[in-house]
Every structure is written in C-alpha cells, then in structure tokens.
Amino acid sequence: MKRGLSKYFGPGPLIAAAFIGPGTxxxxxxxxxxxxxxxxxxxVLSIITTIxxxxSAARIGLVTQVGLAANISKTIRTAxxxxFSITLVLLAIVLGNAAYEAGNISGGSLGAELFFELGSISFFKLEINLMNFLIGCIALxxxxxxxxxxxxxxxTLLVILMSLxxxxxxxxxxxxxxxxxxxxxxxxxTENIITIVALIGTTVVPYNLFLHSSLVSEKxxxxxxxxxxxFDTMLSVILGGIVSMAIVITGAAGSAMEVSNATDLAKGLEPLLGSVAKYFLAFGLFAAGITSAVTAPLAGSLVVTGCFGWSSKINGKPMKWSIGLILGLGLMFSSLGIKPVQLITIAQLANGILLPxxxxxxxxxxxxxxxxxxxxxxxxxNLLSVIVWLITLLLGALSVMKVFDLL
Incomplete structure (x- = not known):
C-alpha cells in the first residue's frame, strides 16, 4: 500500500519549495x-499558468528521460x-540563480535571526554574516x-512545516x-500592476521548468x-499557491508598510496574534529561505550538466562543481552588502528575458x-498554452521595464 501511494509523489514538493522563497x-x-x-x-492565474x-516540462522529461537543457542541445539543429540558446540559458540561469541564491540565503537568515544571532566576521572586503554561512553550509x-x-x-518536511x-x-x-x-x-x-507582475512572476519561475523536467526522469x-x-504536479503547485494566498491574507491583517526583515512582517500582527506572530513568520521565512537555497543551485547545476551533455548524477563531479559554483556565488553576493531586493532585481531581469x-x-x-x-x-x-505564452511575454516585458524604471 505504501509503495503504491509513493508512486503518486515525486519532485513536486521541490517545485513548490523553489517558488515559495523569501521573495515570494x-x-x-x-x-x-x-x-x-x-x-x-x-x-489563481499564476497557479493555472504554472500548472x-x-x-508540459514534466511530460517532456518523462517521455524523453532527459531534462530541458539536454533537449535544447539535441533538438536545435542550426549550430x-x-x-546562442545554450549561452543565453546558461547565463540567465546560472547568474540568475546565483542572485536568487543570495536572496534565499539572506532571507532565511533574517528568519533564523529572530530566534538567535551569530553575528558576522570581516574577511578582506567581505562582511560575512555567520548565519548566512551556516545556511549555505546546510544547503551544501x-x-x-x-x-x-x-x-x-x-x-518535503520543511515545506509541510512552512505551509503550516x-x-x-x-x-x-x-x-x-x-x-x-x-x-x-x-x-x-495603475497602482497595482507592478504587484500583479511580481505575484505571478514569483510563481512562474523559469528554472523550475528545468528542475522539474530533469527530476521527473529520476522518479x-x-x-x-x-x-x-x-497528480504530483497539480497537487504541489495548488498547495504552493494556497500557501502564497495565506501569506497575502496574513499580510492584509497587518499594518507594516515596509518589509525588510521578519520583525517588519510581524509587527502589524502582534496586536491581533500577540508575540507568537513573529515566531510563526520567522520560521516560515527561514524554511522558505533554506528550501529555496537548496533548489536554486540544484536547478542551475542540472542546466549546466544538461547543456554540456555531462552526467546529472547528483554525486558526480560535474554536478558537485556546478552546485559549488552557484552556491559559492550566492554566498559571495550575500556578503557584498548588496540588499536582497537588489539581487532579486538582477534575477528578475534574467527571468524577464528568459521566461517567454x-x-x-x-x-x-x-x-x-x-x-x-x-x-x-x-x-x-495548445489553446491554453498560447494564452499562457502571451501571459509570460507580457510578464517578461513588464519585468524588464520595471528593472529599467520604465513603469
């Protein structure tokens, strides 16, 4: 019975973990x-689009038994x-994921620091937050x-606890x-269009398509x-969307107009929920950060190995070197004094170009x-897919325009 049920559950929780990060x-x-x-x-629109x-990406992975990156290499005939396609994908995914990784690590650290702080140390011109370093080590x-x-x-356990x-x-x-x-x-x-783009953009994530298509063939x-x-895809995306809605509902009950850390998320809720509010949100933020800190380098590494036709075995050297590169860049970016919002903006630009x-x-x-x-x-x-593609085209254009302050 247990083995029969296990067939229904695969990499879906990793996909949900990837899009419910500190940015979301x-x-x-x-x-x-x-x-x-x-x-x-x-x-709701983002859930439908993501599903x-x-x-589609998962079905491609199941039928071909390789990920999207490998399919790019073998199906585009013109050298x-x-x-060009491989270079664009590598630059956007590797650099974009490194930027997201910095935001994931920093966001997870903000949540963890409401429970205890580790301080920081200076190394040359880098100010290394020890909590960031710890989260990076756990992910590694x-x-x-x-x-x-x-x-x-x-x-899966962390996603369940975060969701709760x-x-x-x-x-x-x-x-x-x-x-x-x-x-x-x-x-x-006019005043809410940027937020609409951000809400959909945090759910429809390009690197998730690579991650999903590759992991499906493992399961x-x-x-x-x-x-x-x-079943695994629909259940995970819908539950992830419900969690995102729960965060919106919780935020609507508060009064914080600026969010830079977990305390800001909770301070408007304390009159309603008491001091327990900040611990709920702090743990949720920590879990969101650490789960995304694992999935971002994993997805980026699957792209690198797929593009070059290397082995995607997680214990193989190509995967380990790629994981180390992306995670290392993320830790370095998070130690340069760059705000997570600025790092995520860089990733949004890459995603805005890559998504359509x-x-x-x-x-x-x-x-x-x-x-x-x-x-x-x-x-x-196909009809639904064309509508979805038009949505991603609009999202991509608006994301790029937002980065360059054209909106």
Whole structure:
C-alpha cells in the first residue's frame, strides 16, 4: 500500500519549495498590506499558468528521460542558434540563480535571526554574516549528500512545516469568506500592476521548468506513470499557491508598510496574534529561505550538466562543481552588502528575458511529434498554452521595464 501511494509523489514538493522563497514571502505580504485581498485572483492565474507550463516540462522529461537543457542541445539543429540558446540559458540561469541564491540565503537568515544571532566576521572586503554561512553550509551538505531521495524527503518536511506556519497565521486572523471571494474578481489598476507582475512572476519561475523536467526522469521511468506525474504536479503547485494566498491574507491583517526583515512582517500582527506572530513568520521565512537555497543551485547545476551533455548524477563531479559554483556565488553576493531586493532585481531581469523564450520553446517541444509521439499536446492544451505564452511575454516585458524604471 505504501509503495503504491509513493508512486503518486515525486519532485513536486521541490517545485513548490523553489517558488515559495523569501521573495515570494515579501511580495505576498506587501500585496496583502497594500491591497488587502484584491489581488488573490492574480495568484489563481499564476497557479493555472504554472500548472500548464510545469506539466508540459514534466511530460517532456518523462517521455524523453532527459531534462530541458539536454533537449535544447539535441533538438536545435542550426549550430549558431544552438550555441546562442545554450549561452543565453546558461547565463540567465546560472547568474540568475546565483542572485536568487543570495536572496534565499539572506532571507532565511533574517528568519533564523529572530530566534538567535551569530553575528558576522570581516574577511578582506567581505562582511560575512555567520548565519548566512551556516545556511549555505546546510544547503551544501544536503546537496552533497548524493541522494535525490534524501533531499526530497527533507525538503518535503520543511515545506509541510512552512505551509503550516503560514496557514495557521492566516487562520488566526479569521478572514471573512465573502471578502476572500471578492478578491478572486480581477481588478487591474495603475497602482497595482507592478504587484500583479511580481505575484505571478514569483510563481512562474523559469528554472523550475528545468528542475522539474530533469527530476521527473529520476522518479518515473515509464510513460504509463504520466498520471502520477500530473497528480504530483497539480497537487504541489495548488498547495504552493494556497500557501502564497495565506501569506497575502496574513499580510492584509497587518499594518507594516515596509518589509525588510521578519520583525517588519510581524509587527502589524502582534496586536491581533500577540508575540507568537513573529515566531510563526520567522520560521516560515527561514524554511522558505533554506528550501529555496537548496533548489536554486540544484536547478542551475542540472542546466549546466544538461547543456554540456555531462552526467546529472547528483554525486558526480560535474554536478558537485556546478552546485559549488552557484552556491559559492550566492554566498559571495550575500556578503557584498548588496540588499536582497537588489539581487532579486538582477534575477528578475534574467527571468524577464528568459521566461517567454523558454515557455515558447517548451510549447514547441511538447508539440514535436518526432519527440513526443502520441503524448504531444491536444488542441485544447495548445489553446491554453498560447494564452499562457502571451501571459509570460507580457510578464517578461513588464519585468524588464520595471528593472529599467520604465513603469
């Protein structure tokens, strides 16, 4: 019975862990603080968009038994276009993930420091936060364990605990059902469009497509397992979306207008929930940081090994060197005195360029008869996919414009 149930659960929790990072916690909290429940509909849209893209990427991984990066190398025939595509993917994913990694580590550290502080040490021109270093070491230990199963089990536990922390916070503020339903009705205004882009952008993450397509083949080997892949994908993305909604609901009950640390997240809630509020949110922020600190270098390393045709075995040298590079860059960036928001802005620029290109490539690939056979997209899935691609194109354009202050 246990073995039968295990077939339904795969890398989905890692995908949820990847998009519920400190950036998501901050964006969702500010959405709640500034707009109440008005933007819950944007998270519903992001859940639908993410499910469609992640299911396509996972199906490609199951049918081909290799990840998206490897498929880029083998399906783009023109040498110039192939090298351009691989270079763009490597730069965007590796540098973008290193920037996200710095934000993940710093965000997790902010949560942990509400329980205890470790201080910092100076090393040449770097100011090394010891909590950042500890979180980086924990992530490195898990990734160097050489076991996808161990990583999945630990991250699944952390995701469950993180979800409970945020869900309990939302339940304790006792939201009105009618108000929640009103928040499901789309409202787009000049003042909330940037937040809408941020809410959807923190859920639809390009590197998750690479991560998912690669990890699916580690769990499932037969095309008959497609129903399990879809169940795992839908369950994880929907639950992740519900957690994001819970953060919005919790933020709406507070009064903090600026979020720079876990204390800011909690201070507006203390009149309602007491001092326990900050510990709920602090643990949630810590768990969000550490889970994303594991998935970001893992995804980046799978991209590197896939692009060059190297082994993606987690205990192999190519994966270990790639993991060490991305995690090391993340730690270095987090020690340069650059604010996490600035680091995430750099990653947003990379994602803004990559997301429409990558989603378009996924849609093209999943319709390739020679590759997918009878498991290519139906006309209905293609209709949904085109709508999703237009959304990613708009998101990408708005993200780039936001970085250059054109909005």
């Amino acid at each position: 916690v901050t964006v969702c909290t500010l959405a709640g603080v500034n707009f109440g429940y008005d933007l819950l509909w944007a998270l 469609i893209l992640q299911e 110039g276009m192939r090298y 230990f898990l990734l160097f364990s050489g076991s996808y199963k161990l990583i999945t089990k630990i991250l 922390a945020f869900l309990l916070g939302a339940l304790m503020v006792k939201p009105m059902l009618l108000d929640l339903l009103k928040g499901m009705v789309p409202r787009i205004k 499932w080997k037969s095309i008959q397992d497609l129903k399990f892949v879809r 290109l990558l989603s378009g490539y996924v849609i093209w690939l999943v319709n390739k008869k020679s590759l997918m056979g009878e498991f290519q997209n139906s006309w209905f899935l």
